[in-house]
Amino acid sequence: MKYEEIALTDNNEQHSFELWVEGKRSFIDYKRKGDTLYLLHTEVPKELEGKGIAAALVEKTLRHLEEHQLKLVPLCAYVQSYLKRHSEWNRLVEKKED
Template sequence: MAVEVSDVPESKRYEAYVDGESRVAGLAEYIRTAELIAFVHTEVAPEYEGKGVGSALVRTALDEARAAGLRVLATCPFFAGWIARHTEYQDLLYQSRSKVSD
């Protein structure tokens, strides 16, 4: 099964397609600024769950964030969990510049 992922900026989301089908198999919605991209929602069609569509969405989106020099805010639980399991992407995570005082 081949998964193709592309950014659709006018819809503020990444879309995944499987085996050249025209139907969206999964999507990852985001909010983007000049310095940050926040992933807020990920959805995979039930028939594609567990088949790597979500992982392809996350990996592509994070690779493109890295290439663009963006920090990542993973408010979506799927993105947050995926990054937690793939430590090679944790350096992208947004860190607040303000310090909490005791």
Template sequence: MEKRHTLVDNAAEKRYELDLGDGMALAEYVLGHGLIVLTHTEVPPKYEGRGIGKELVQGVLEDIRRKKLKVVPQCPFVATYIRRHPEWMDLVLTAENK
């Protein structure tokens, strides 16, 4: 997927931010020891249905992989994205890979 926006991990706010120029998409998280819980994603209403959520989640998962963390996809959008894109399943925390 083509990257159209810049993703920033705003650790102080515990969220990833995707700057859209005139708005911001975000993915909130809770960081634990060796893992990250993705709790909520949000895309401004005027950007819904334009692939921004997918761009956001893909960028977040790429960063999580770089940081060698496991992910707990608590957010339904993130969980669905991972289910539809099994190449990210290795990042998901399970009983077997704790």
């Protein structure tokens, strides 16, 4: 199943990016400080796991961040593993100040 046609929702009230698939909510929780988003946790309903939804959700979130000139701090283990597999997105990762 392809998820390109499903719009990413930025739910400001719940501080999460959402993807609604088959009437169910998959999401990435975040915390925002200025122009940096801390991606905290990714969750897909059990019955939808293994269908590529989490990967689509992360990619759509990264596109959204880039379009809005935002940086990210990947605190979520799934987002970290996604960035290892798709290193081109590391350009969005907030650089640590020494």
